[in-house]
Amino acid sequence: MAGLDPEDWEELKTQGHQMLDEMLENIRHVSQGPVWQPMPASVRDVFKTAPLPDAGQELGDLYQQFTTMVQPYAVGNRHPRFMGWVHGGGTAQGMLADMLAAGLNANLGGRDHAPVEVERMVVRWAAEMFGFPPDATGVLVTGSSMANFIAILTATRNVVDGQDMRLHGIGGRRLVGYAGESAHGCVARAFDMAGLGEHALRRVPLNAAYQMDTLALERLIAQDRADGFEPFLVVGTAGTVDTGSIDPLNALADLAEREGLWFHVDGAFGALARLAPDLAPLLAGLERANSLAFDFHKWAQVPYDAGCVLVREPGRQAAAFAQSLAYLSREDRGLAAGAPWFCDLGPDLSRGFRALKVWFALAGFGTDRLGQVVTHSCALARGLAEQVQTSAHLQLLAPVTLNVVCFRVVTPEVEDMDWLNGELVKDLQVSGIVAPSTTRIGGVLAIRVALVNHRTTEADVTILLDALHSFMEVRLAQVRMLKLVEEQAQA
Numbered sequence: 001m002a003g004l005d006p007e008d009w010e011e012l013k014t015q016g017h018q019m020l021d022e023m024l025e026n027i028r029h030v031s032q033g034p035v036w037q038p039m040p041a042s043v044r045d046v047f048k049t050a051p052l053p054d055a056g057q058e059l060g061d062l063y064q065q066f067t068t069m070v071q072p073y074a075v076g077n078r079h080p081r082f083m084g085w086v087h088g089g090g091t092a093q094g095m096l097a098d099m100l101a102a103g104l105n106a107n108l109g110g111r112d113h114a115p116v117e118v119e120r121m122v123v124r125w126a127a128e129m130f131g132f133p134p135d136a137t138g139v140l141v142t143g144s145s146m147a148n149f150i151a152i153l154t155a156t157r158n159v160v161d162g163q164d165m166r167l168h169g170i171g172g173r174r175l176v177g178y179a180g181e182s183a184h185g186c187v188a189r190a191f192d193m194a195g196l197g198e199h200a201l202r203r204v205p206l207n208a209a210y211q212m213d214t215l216a217l218e219r220l221i222a223q224d225r226a227d228g229f230e231p232f233l234v235v236g237t238a239g240t241v242d243t244g245s246i247d248p249l250n251a252l253a254d255l256a257e258r259e260g261l262w263f264h265v266d267g268a269f270g271a272l273a274r275l276a277p278d279l280a281p282l283l284a285g286l287e288r289a290n291s292l293a294f295d296f297h298k299w300a301q302v303p304y305d306a307g308c309v310l311v312r313e314p315g316r317q318a319a320a321f322a323q324s325l326a327y328l329s330r331e332d333r334g335l336a337a338g339a340p341w342f343c344d345l346g347p348d349l350s351r352g353f354r355a356l357k358v359w360f361a362l363a364g365f366g367t368d369r370l371g372q373v374v375t376h377s378c379a380l381a382r383g384l385a386e387q388v389q390t391s392a393h394l395q396l397l398a399p400v401t402l403n404v405v406c407f408r409v410v411t412p413e414v415e416d417m418d419w420l421n422g423e424l425v426k427d428l429q430v431s432g433i434v435a436p437s438t439t440r441i442g443g444v445l446a447i448r449v450a451l452v453n454h455r456t457t458e459a460d461v462t463i464l465l466d467a468l469h470s471f472m473e474v475r476l477a478q479v480r481m482l483k484l485v486e487e488q489a490q491a
């Protein structure tokens with residue numbers, strides 16, 4: 001038997017239905033388990049030592065291994081009390097869409113087929129969501145890291161004329177771009193990967209609201225021009241990863257226009273706030289960007305992975321990426337029709353059918369409901385911030401713009417507050433009760449809570465604060481005990 005289809009389709013169907021039912025039940029009851037639990041060494045060892053199999057195993061056995069060794073030790077971002085980093089919660093509907101997409105096994109690099117039209121549709125919808133013109137181009141990618149990279153490459157290849165950068169590279173050009181100090185690390189990495197070097201990304205100081213300081217930006221641009229550099233790009237962030245702040249997008253758009261710069265917005269999670277009528281005004285100016293990077297897998301709850309890049313002006317993205325290769329030649333009919341293809345808009349040739357789960361999310365929930373999820377997350381964040389501000393032992397470390405709350409425990413009993421807060425976050429994570437993460441704000445370690453999951457409720461925020469309080473009591477009891485022991489040793 002040469003092919004890989006199952007010998008017994010009926011048996012496979014039974015197994016498939018079982019997997020489907022069990023995973024749906026697992027999602028349904030996800031809040032009853034721990035957010036996260038450490039993987040035991042014995043489980044890790046299985047993966048570390050498993051030899052390359054030469055003979056096949058039963059699907060049922062593999063499924064058994066999945067349910068016992070993988071499923072219990074996943075990241076935990078589906079859980080309503082996963083509050084670390086910025087992770088989407090996913091949906092059962094999205095899982096089903098992904099299953100259908102895998103069933104079709106479509107390759108969306110190009111050619112003439114319905115899945116490509118689905119992606120064109122969701123890109124057109126995305127353009128409308130963010131106030132881009134209907135003929136804006138775009139492509140679904142792994143995430144905002146790739147989306148930012150594609151946008152920055154598009155900018156380098158289009159903004160600077162007089163030299164074909166695609167053929168000759170940047171040569172001796174001294175291109176420089178600008179982003180706030182709070183810009184995501186992937187922007188600097190994009191500069192690195194584009195061959196510009198990370199130093200070519202100037203980091204602009206922030207104002208008191210953790211937004212890019214536009215006056216400082218103007219001074220940097222003037223200084224760079226005076227020093228013989230070529231400013232070509234400014235990157236605004238809509239929803240910074242540290243504090244959720246939003247750069248002054250209209251002011252940046254004005255400045256980019258005046259200075260002849262490409263204006264790119266990293267809206268990885270924050271751009272989705274445009275779907276929430278109460279928050280959309282905060283993003284005014286986003287619609288003026290030359291390009292936008294954002295994720296469907298964060299606030300839009302599409303299962304990983306699903307990022308997107310949009311480029312306002314038609315032709316720009318293709319000018320940066322399209323190749324003419326004999327084996328990829330385009331025709332007027334047949335499978336090789338339907339140009340331009342998605343492989344003309346980024347570095348990937350073979351690409352999966354991410355568009356199906358995005359379609360099912362946008363059409364299945366509708367943008368109103370997705371906007372309500374965003375509104376709800378932000379309301380929870382404001383509620384948490386209020387409780388932090390009224391608590392004697394907590395200190396709010398940054399203003400809350402969207403869904404990110406940075407705060408810390410303060411107590412006169414402990415000298416090293418960074419240590420205490422770092423330990424508390426680890427205590428919370430290891431307990432499985434709730435999982436915030438950390439960052440540094442103004443030089444101090446902050447407990448960082450990012451409310452992204454559509455399943456999170458007010459009760460979950462209460463559990464966070466209660467658990468934090470309990471672990472603090474435990475830590476303080478230990479600290480007091482140690483002090484006693486030391487004092488007695490000295491006496």
Ligand SMILES: *Cc1c(COP(=O)(O)O)cnc(C)c1O
Nearest residue numbers: 143144145184239241268269295
């Ligand atoms: C998450 C995030 C990124 C990176 O996106 P990925 O989807 O993880 O690649 C970039 N910028 C910001 C502001 C983010 O929050």
